[in-house]
Structure formats: structure tokens, C-alpha cells
Amino acid sequence: MKWQVGESDRLVVEVGEDLVEKFQTAVRAFSRLPERSDRMLEEVFGGRVVHGVISTVFVSSLLGNQLPGPGGILLGQSFRFTAPVFIGDVITARATIRGIREDKPVITLDTSCINQKGEVVLTGEAQVLFQEDHAA
Numbered sequence: 318m319k320w321q322v323g324e325s326d327r328l329v330v331e332v333g334e335d336l337v338e339k340f341q342t343a344v345r346a347f348s349r350l351p352e353r354s355d356r357m358l359e360e361v362f363g364g365r366v367v368h369g370v371i372s373t374v375f376v377s378s379l380l381g382n383q384l385p386g387p388g389g390i391l392l393g394q395s396f397r398f399t400a401p402v403f404i405g406d407v408i409t410a411r412a413t414i415r416g417i418r419e420d421k422p423v424i425t426l427d428t429s430c431i432n433q434k435g436e437v438v439l440t441g442e443a444q445v446l447f448q449e450d451h452a453a
Contacts, residue, residue, distance in 0.1 A: 320424060325413035326384035330375050332406045337367050344368060362401045369398040372430040372439045375410035380443055384412050385424055389445040392423065396441040400432070407433040412443070422447050 359365055373396055380391065402408060409431050416425040423446050430439040 320385065320414055320417060322414050322416060324384070325411060326379060327412075328375055328379040328383065328410045330408050330410070332367055332371065332402055332404055332408060334404055337371070337404055340368060340371055340374075344370075362403075364401075364403045366401040366403060369396075369402065369439070372396075372398075372402055372408060372410070373441075375408055375430060376412065376428045376439070376441065376443070379410045379412050380426070380428075380445060384414070384426070385445050385447045388448045389424075390447075392444040392446050394428075394441065394443045396428075396439055398439055400436050400438040402430075402432065402438050406438075408438065415442075 373394075376396075377391070377394075380389065381387070410428070411431070412426045412428050414424055415427050417423075418425075423444055426443045426445065428439075428441040428443055429437055431437050
């Protein structure tokens with residue numbers, strides 16, 4: 318099966334406490350973010366906000382495992398964070414093929430994450446190089 322413009326797939330993930338704790342442990346190991354930044358975000362948004370980058374991991378997982386899937390090489394990715402994600406949110410990551418280059422095996426995808434309330438929390442774009450035998 319060859320990919321087509323407009324084809325899409327999704328991944329649904331619940332943002333649980335365990336996931337957030339593991340992620341924060343890893344982030345602090347490299348960036349040394351002070352805990353007060355977490356408390357400040359809670360005050361601004363009225364609840365415990367998780368790091369926005371967690372949503373980008375959901376998109377990356379979708380691209381690497383489903384669309385276009387294994388064998389692809391991520392060439393570029395951009396994100397815009399549009400709303401906070403809270404512990405307990407159910408996030409649907411979505412990728413939709415916007416374009417397929419004719420001169421090279423490269424797919425451009427529109428990406429997004431939407432919470433259980435239907436609020437868009439992330440938008441973006443990705444370019445993926447794929448092995449041509451995977452598209453046939």
C-alpha cells in the first residue's frame with residue numbers, strides 16, 4: 318500500500334502520575350530545572366501542568382511506530398504549544414500526511430495533540446524520510 322495525502326493515524330495516551338514522575342526525573346538529571354518552576358506553573362494554570370515536551374514524545378512515537386512507521390528517519394519537526402496538559406488528561410496525538418515529495422522519499426505531516434475536552438494542546442509539522450520499499 319502506498320501512502321496518500323490526507324492519510325492519518327492517531328495514538329491515545331493517558332498522562333498518568335508515573336509517566337510524569339519518570340519524565341521529570343530524566344529532565345532534571347540533564348537540565349537541573351528548579352522545583353519552584355513547577356509550582357509557578359501550577360499557580361499560573363490552576364493545576365499541576367506537565368512539561369509540554371511530553372506531548373512531543375507522543376507525536377514522535379506515533380511517527381516512529383504507526384505513520385509512516387518503522388524504517389522512517391525524522392528529518393525535522395516543529396511544535397507550537399497552545400494549551401497546558403495536566404496529569405490525568407487523555408491526549409490524542411494525530412499525524413496527517415500533507416505532502417509526499419516526488420523527487421525524494423520524504424513525507425510532510427501535520428501533527429497535533431488534543432486533550433479529552435477537544436482542546437488542541439500542540440500543533441506542528443514533521444518531515445520523515447522513508448524507505449521506498451515501505452511505501453509500496
